[in-house]
Amino acid sequence: MDVTPLIPQGRQIIESYGGGGFTVTGEAYRGSILVLPDWTGAWPLGGIDELNLESLEPVLTAEPPVEVLLLGCGAAMAFIEPELREAARARGVALEPMDTGAACRTYNVLVAEDRRVAAALIAVD
Numbered sequence: 001m002d003v004t005p006l007i008p009q010g011r012q013i014i015e016s017y018g019g020g021g022f023t024v025t026g027e028a029y030r031g032s033i034l035v036l037p038d039w040t041g042a043w044p045l046g047g048i049d050e051l052n053l054e055s056l057e058p059v060l061t062a063e064p065p066v067e068v069l070l071l072g073c074g075a076a077m078a079f080i081e082p083e084l085r086e087a088a089r090a091r092g093v094a095l096e097p098m099d100t101g102a103a104c105r106t107y108n109v110l111v112a113e114d115r116r117v118a119a120a121l122i123a124v125d
Helices: 054-060 082-090 100-112
Strands: 014-018 021-024 027-030 033-036 039-042 068-072 094-098 117-121
Touching: 014 100, 014 117, 021 033, 027 039, 033 054, 054 117, 068 100, 082 094, 094 100, 100 117
Parallel strands: 068 094, 068 117
Antiparallel strands: 014 021, 021 027, 033 039, 033 117
């Protein structure tokens, strides 16, 4: 029995990470990135300590709206300030911090389920 998930047409899929970058739907990216179901772009954060509400604005204003934002914090999960979580929640987005690898895998599962998910991923070596 084939258990390969069916990916909805036109969705961004994270194929690999590491070495300071990512491959998403056949395109290579250096550094940190934002991934939404319908687009991927550079994210100018060098580390999770630079995270603030302004850095999440492309996700918070996405159309259609994102429900869950997976925060790939780098090599290990990091603490996210409660004020930042609350500010994102007030805009309808739940923040879920985890290490970058877990965020990549979780994003792919949720996008295969056609969920409105995004990933903000700090690059790892």
